[in-house]
Amino acid sequence: MTCERATELIDQYGGETSVPPLVRIRLAFHLAHCRTCAEEAVRMERVYRFLRTDYISEAPDLRSAIMDKINIPGEAENPVGEPVSLRNWVLVGMIVFFSLLLSSVGLEFSAPGILLRSNLLLPITLTLGFGVTIYGGVFIASHMDDFSERFGLGPREL
Amino acid sequence: MIKTDDLDDQDIVERVVLGQKDLFRILVQRHQRGIYSLGMGFFRHPEDAADFTQDVFLKTFKSLPTFRGQARFSTWLFRIAYNTAINGIQRRKEFHSLAEDAEIPDTDTPERRAIRQAVRDSVGKALGELPERYRVCVDLYFFYDQTYAEIGVVTGLPINTIKSHVFRAKKILREKLRDTMEGGIG
Numbered sequence: 327m328t329c330e331r332a333t334e335l336i337d338q339y340g341g342e343t344s345v346p347p348l349v350r351i352r353l354a355f356h357l358a359h360c361r362t363c364a365e366e367a368v369r370m371e372r373v374y375r376f377l378r379t380d381y382i383s384e385a386p387d388l389r390s391a392i393m394d395k396i397n398i399p400g401e402a403e404n405p406v407g408e409p410v411s412l413r414n415w416v417l418v419g420m421i422v423f424f425s426l427l428l429s430s431v432g433l434e435f436s437a438p439g440i441l442l443r444s445n446l447l448l449p450i451t452l453t454l455g456f457g458v459t460i461y462g463g464v465f466i467a468s469h470m471d472d473f474s475e476r477f478g479l480g481p482r483e484l
Numbered sequence: 485m486i487k488t489d490d491l492d493d494q495d496i497v498e499r500v501v502l503g504q505k506d507l508f509r510i511l512v513q514r515h516q517r518g519i520y521s522l523g524m525g526f527f528r529h530p531e532d533a534a535d536f537t538q539d540v541f542l543k544t545f546k547s548l549p550t551f552r553g554q555a556r557f558s559t560w561l562f563r564i565a566y567n568t569a570i571n572g573i574q575r576r577k578e579f580h581s582l583a584e585d586a587e588i589p590d591t592d593t594p595e596r597r598a599i600r601q602a603v604r605d606s607v608g609k610a611l612g613e614l615p616e617r618y619r620v621c622v623d624l625y626f627f628y629d630q631t632y633a634e635i636g637v638v639t640g641l642p643i644n645t646i647k648s649h650v651f652r653a654k655k656i657l658r659e660k661l662r663d664t665m666e667g668g669i670g
Contacts (some may be wrong), residue, residue, distance in 0.1 A: 337654045342631075370658055373599055378629045382582065385520030386534055389512045392541045396505060 327356045332363045340367070341374030415465050426457050493557035501548050512541055515558060518628055519565050525580050525623060526569040536572070540565045559634040566620065566638050579619045581611050582627050599661070606660035607653060617641070618649050625650045 335353050339345045345353075357364040491499070493511060500508045519540050523533030544564050551560055607626065611619045621639060624630040625646075632650070636643040 333658075337651060337658060340654060340658075366658070366662075369661065370654075373603075373657070373661065374626075376596070376599055377603065377626045382517050382521045382627055385517045385537070386530075388516050388520075388534060388537055388541075389509050392512050392538050393506070393509055395538065395542055396508060396545050 327352055329356075329360060329363055332356045332360065333366065336363070336367050336370055340370045341378075412469065415469070419461055419465065422457060422461055423454075426454050494553050497548055497551055497553070497557060500545075508541075508545055511544075511557070515561055516541070518558070519561065521582060521627070522562070522565050522569065522620075522623075525582065525620070526572065528580060536565075536569065540568050543568060555634065555637055558628075559630065559637055562624065562628065562630065562634075563638045579616065579623075581607055581619060581623050602660045603657065606657040609656055609660075611653075613652070614649055618645070621646045621649055622653045626653070 332353060335349060339349065339353075353367075357367055491507075491510070493514070496507050496511055500511075516537055520533050520537045523536035523540075524530070527533050527536060540561070544561055547564065551557070603626075607622060611622060614622065617639075618641065621635050621641065624635045624638060625632070630638065632643050632647050635641070635646050639646075
């Protein structure tokens with residue numbers, strides 16, 4: 327390996343913890359008999375270590391300020407998994423219901439009925455019922471706490 | 485009783501999520517310097533950087549249940565910080581590297597002084613050649629101990645591009661050090 331190639335590898339892998347084994351062996355072999363490159367490698371490793379340990383400036387201690395904010399009720403509640411708001415649920419429900427209802431009066435929907443000479447009232451009713459039941463089930467399940475609080479259904483205090 | 489020093493970030497996150505909110509203080513203690521420094525890079529003002537730091541930790545706390553532990557906690561935290569900074573309405577147009585503003589302490593040995601000077605010059609030069617959005621990558625690599633893959637996670641930029649920019653910065657740094665320094669570094 328030439329010194330030029332060794333320097334290139336020092337630049338490429340300097341400061342790295344994961345160096346491919348073959349590269350490590352080849353570089354170690356070169357550094358073992360080339361004092362200039364070995365000094366360069368050591369120097370750069372020291373520089374990288376210095377940059378990572380001694381460069382970031384001091385920061386004010388913000389622990390108390392941050393913990394105070396976190397402890398304010400409502401300030402740092404976890405938004406993940408929050409239920410969809412009641413208003414949005416009702417809105418989505420209305421859209422789903424009317425979509426299902428209106429789809430039954432569409433020409434494309436009634437065409438198979440005419441073609442098959444059969445009344446599609448039963449499948450339409452089943453589809454509507456299925457959609458509304460699923461929606462209602464999910465709606466109630468996801469708003470149990472809301473409903474309990476709203477209608478006073480929570481556990482009684484003894 | 486378990487010493488908090490024995491707990492790694494992942495352990496603390498799990499305990500905080502399970503209700504031990506006070507342990508979040510340790511995460512703040514461990515990482516506030518890095519986040520504050522990054523804030524200084526983006527906002528250039530101590531008060532803005534402090535507000536930014538608080539904002540980042542508050543967002544982090546809220547999002548803790550979504551932390552899966554696939555990356556280091558610090559990487560995940562830096563990602564939140566980076567996105568917060570990028571989306572900040574007060575953000576200045578350019579990211580300023582730690583190297584550009586670093587003061588040289590009087591207590592530094594001559595060797596350390598030389599390194600700081602060389603770092604300032606070379607990182608500044610390397611940054612000058614970089615597109616704005618890649619500047620933070622060089623800082624994340626050199627000063628914040630982030631790997632290429634982690635920088636990719638934080639910034640969403642392609643790893644190979646990050647590698648080539650960092651490689652270039654390293655090369656400039658080495659050449660600068662060779663020019664300015666004689667002998668070893670103590």
